[in-house]
Amino acid sequence: MNEFEETNALVKPLIMIVEDREDGRRDVAELLKQLGCAVITAENANEALKNYMITPRLDLVFTDIDLLGSENYKDKSGVDIARFIKQLNSKLPVIGYSSKFEDNELTDEERSYFNGWYFKGGMSVQALSHMYVELKSKADQHKKGRFDDIADAFNILKQKNVIDLNHFSEVLELAISYGTAPSLQIEEAASEKGYELKLVDPKTINPIAKPFLIWTRSEKNIHEIEVYGYSELYSFGQTEKEALAKLLELMRGFASDMKKESPENFAGPALRLRKFLFNILK
Amino acid sequence: MGLQLKKQEAEKIFKKLGVNEKTDSHHVRGFICVNGIKVLPVFYSHGNGDMPGKIPEKFRKSLLLNHDEFMRLKECPMRKEEYYSLLEKRIIMKKEL
Numbered sequence: 001m002n003e004f005e006e007t008n009a010l011v012k013p014l015i016m017i018v019e020d021r022e023d024g025r026r027d028v029a030e031l032l033k034q035l036g037c038a039v040i041t042a043e044n045a046n047e048a049l050k051n052y053m054i055t056p057r058l059d060l061v062f063t064d065i066d067l068l069g070s071e072n073y074k075d076k077s078g079v080d081i082a083r084f085i086k087q088l089n090s091k092l093p094v095i096g097y098s099s100k101f102e103d104n105e106l107t108d109e110e111r112s113y114f115n116g117w118y119f120k121g122g123m124s125v126q127a128l129s130h131m132y133v134e135l136k137s138k139a140d141q142h143k144k145g146r147f148d149d150i151a152d153a154f155n156i157l158k159q160k161n162v163i164d165l166n167h168f169s170e171v172l173e174l175a176i177s178y179g180t181a182p183s184l185q186i187e188e189a190a191s192e193k194g195y196e197l198k199l200v201d202p203k204t205i206n207p208i209a210k211p212f213l214i215w216t217r218s219e220k221n222i223h224e225i226e227v228y229g230y231s232e233l234y235s236f237g238q239t240e241k242e243a244l245a246k247l248l249e250l251m252r253g254f255a256s257d258m259k260k261e262s263p264e265n266f267a268g269p270a271l272r273l274r275k276f277l278f279n280i281l282k
Numbered sequence: 283m284g285l286q287l288k289k290q291e292a293e294k295i296f297k298k299l300g301v302n303e304k305t306d307s308h309h310v311r312g313f314i315c316v317n318g319i320k321v322l323p324v325f326y327s328h329g330n331g332d333m334p335g336k337i338p339e340k341f342r343k344s345l346l347l348n349h350d351e352f353m354r355l356k357e358c359p360m361r362k363e364e365y366y367s368l369l370e371k372r373i374i375m376k377k378e379l
Binding site for chain 1: 304306307308309311313316318319320321322323324325327334335336337340343344373
């Protein structure tokens with residue numbers, strides 16, 4: 001990760017809400033702000049596409065599918081927004097939601113323009129869980145920290161009984177983790193060489209405070225792992241678990257060496273590693 | 283065939299480059315220093331025989347060397363001074379990028 005990316009990772013996620021009802025826009029925008037996001041809004045497809053064209057830093061589009069809000073006619077302007085964006089830039093995640101459409105009222109093609117959706121009646125817990133695991137494992141570790149901050153904010157909101165918006169928040173969490181995934185090109189190239197990206201989760205690994213990603217690869221009963229973005233941190237073992245245990249020992253060792261000295265004694269990759277280890281380890 | 287490296291060869295490289303070593307149960311680790319400033323974290327693992335899989339490549343990359351340069355360092359023609367001269371250029375290049 002270069003300096004620009006590091007700086008960018010600290011910036012709040014910028015989300016565009018497309019919603020025709022003023023009260024809906026206001027409520028969702030307020031929630032997003034409380035979750036730590038920056039928000040821009042649009043009330044129709046034209047405004048949304050104009051915003052999209054002039055705002056290259058967008059992280060996510062969250063759009064109502066029926067933007068006319070008519071009782072008797074189901075409009076699909078939200079699909080047009082997703083289609084337009086996907087045709088220009090397939091990496092910007094677009095999440096659709098609707099209180100009017102049932103799950104089966106969008107064609108497969110229409111759905112293909114969205115990275116996720118939330119229809120009337122809601123997603124099943126199973127589908128949501130599956131999507132969550134899949135997207136979470138791809139999340140970029142730096143922005144993953146941001147995701148955790150959002151999750152914390154979400155928990156605070158839950159304590160305040162903002163119950164009716166719970167599902168929205170879950171979908172938002174998914175979308176943000178998806179939108180910040182490492183470049184698909186990197187993943188595809190690594191996958192061709194037998195590498196797979198996995199998340200090291202602090203819930204299951206005790207000495208770490210924050211999650212991080214590792215590349216894993218196995219060949220001839222040897223498992224190799226490498227910390228995503230830090231190629232100097234790697235390890236191997238007869239099992240992935242053994243490789244990870246050795247890697248954590250190495251990380252703790254480096255961190256311990258670095259703690260004894262002032263930051264001025266480090267530069268370049270060593271200084272970068274210092275920041276990473278102090279952030280990740282307990 | 284990919285790059286081959288034994289623990290003893292990594293050990294020799296550490297000695298040649300003057301790495302101040304620390305050990306734990308699985309590794310020998312240290313830093314490459316330029317003008318007294320630690321710039322590259324480096325390590326190798328305990329064990330016998332050739333290091334497995336892509337591990338030698340990862341070790342090479344951690345020293346910021348290409349394949350030919352690393353072979354010269356490993357097989358001795360490259361002296362400590364030459365390595366540090368290369369490294370200083372690379373660290374500066376990285377800053378410029």
